[in-house]
Amino acid sequence: MLELDREQVLAYRIARHGLSRDQDDPAKLAVFDLGVQDATARAAAELALAARLPTDRPVSLVDDARFTLLWSHRGAPHYHRTEDVAALIPALLPVDDADTLARLSWQRKEVADAGMPATQVLLTAARAMREAVPAAMTKGSASTAVTRLVPAALTRWCRPCQATHIHEQLMRLAAPLAGLRLVAGATPATLEPLADRPRIPVATDIARVTRVVVDYLRLHGPALPTEAAGFLGSTRATVTERLWPSDLVEVRVDGKKRYIPADRVAELANPPTPDFVRLLPPWDPFLQARDRELLVPDKAHRKELWKVLGNPGALLAHGEVAGTWRTKSAGKRLEVTFTELLRLGTAARAAAKEEAARVAAVRGYADLRVAWS
Incomplete structure (x- = not known):
């Protein structure tokens, strides 16, 4: 069994994340396998690229058609490769009601009050959002429109807004399922339909969700199911029982067992020294x-x-x-x-x-x- 220390693991991750600046095409960076989280006001995604690309000139994602901004993992805004979006959207549908409950951060009482299973709550919101947002709309306008269409149990009183509207996390998780993207660079946040708007997924594609776990392990491994679940916003039980990949190798990091995809073991065993x-x-x-x-x-x-x-x-x-x-x-x-x-x-x-x-x-x-x- 491969024995590692944390310095070796960090060196592997630094290389895998492209921080050695040996790739000049942002679309080829491995970090886009999971997506790069953005915060428009602070240019977070562009600063992440500045840490990885060799050019001294700023690289903008806003007008680059190769990238699409979505509320994706955990409902946070992420840039993804546009060519990956069609496969990503079905992977954002939770695998069962327990998974949905975790991703919504709801308590069981909220689902009971909604009068329908958790996954049905999410799909109901997605169908309403698809109808409510036929063209570009600000987040506030979209929220108002979709609130009129969903059952009252899916809304709440928002003190900062002084209004009743759809639950924030529910709206974020439903938007990509409804085929909606965020308009990159827009302030206030603006939603619009994807150019090739897919149908709302009605069943979870376990293989595609598992692929997200694999990509997590390739970037952030060696790791455990608990950590992959944290990235998804799900639970350890869901990842362990439904989504844990089969082609993994067990290693030990400072004496503790962890797992890495088999195709990453050679690089993990001998990563380059991060002297920068x-x-x-x-x-x-x-x-x-x-x-x-x-x-x-x-x-x-x-x-x-x-x-x-x-x-x-x-x-x-x-x-x-x-x-x-x-x-x-x-x-x-x-x-x-x-x-x-x-x-x-x-x-x-x-x-x-x-x-x-x-x-x-x-x-x-x-x-x-x-x-x-």
Whole structure:
């Protein structure tokens, strides 16, 4: 059995995530096998590409037809390869009512009040959204339109909006099933039908959902069912009993068993040394691994990186998450403030400043100021 330590696992993941900048075509980056999470106001997806592509020029996904923005995994906005969308949408339909309940983050009482099984709740919302959004509509307008069509039990009073509307997570999970995408770069968030709008899936394609688990294990492995379930928003039982791939190899990481697809074992056994510095934005694919204790062993450091609100970016240096970074704009200048979690040398600090210049370019700032707290 292959015995590994965490440094070797991190080196494998860093290489698999394309952070060595050996690929100049974003569509070929393995991170798009799962999708790249976006936050439009902070250019999260573009900053994730800046950490991976060799070019110094900002790369925009907004007008690139090769990519489509959807509410996908866990209802979060992700860019996916457009050519993958047709296969992805059936994979977003939960495998059973327990899976749906977990992905909705509902309690059993809410399903009981709805008067229908959890999966039927989701499909009812998807059918209503397909009817309610025949053309581009802002999220608010779409929510108003679909709320008129769904049973009252699928709505709730929203204090911030001072209105009754469809449950937020239900709307997000139903939208891709209804064949709706997010308009990239649009503010406020805007939904529109996909160009080749597929039918609403009526049955789960277990093979396609399992493929999502495989892609998770290839990017974030070696891992366990619990961690794959966390990425999906599902439960360990669902992944273990319904979605766990058969072609896996058991390995040990610091003495603990983990699993990796068989086609990744050779690379895992001998990954390249990550002797570089990168700035990863909040929600970067590398930070989406659910075994945060392996990524960042120190509990206090994890609290600095993953907060309830307002996560900083991560400073990756020589194979470790060695610090955090935040930005603040001041007129035409972007200020980037670094905080060390691990001690950095002069060369690493200089490299971090060079990476900060990439961040400024993506954000559209010509002037940069760097500080260390």
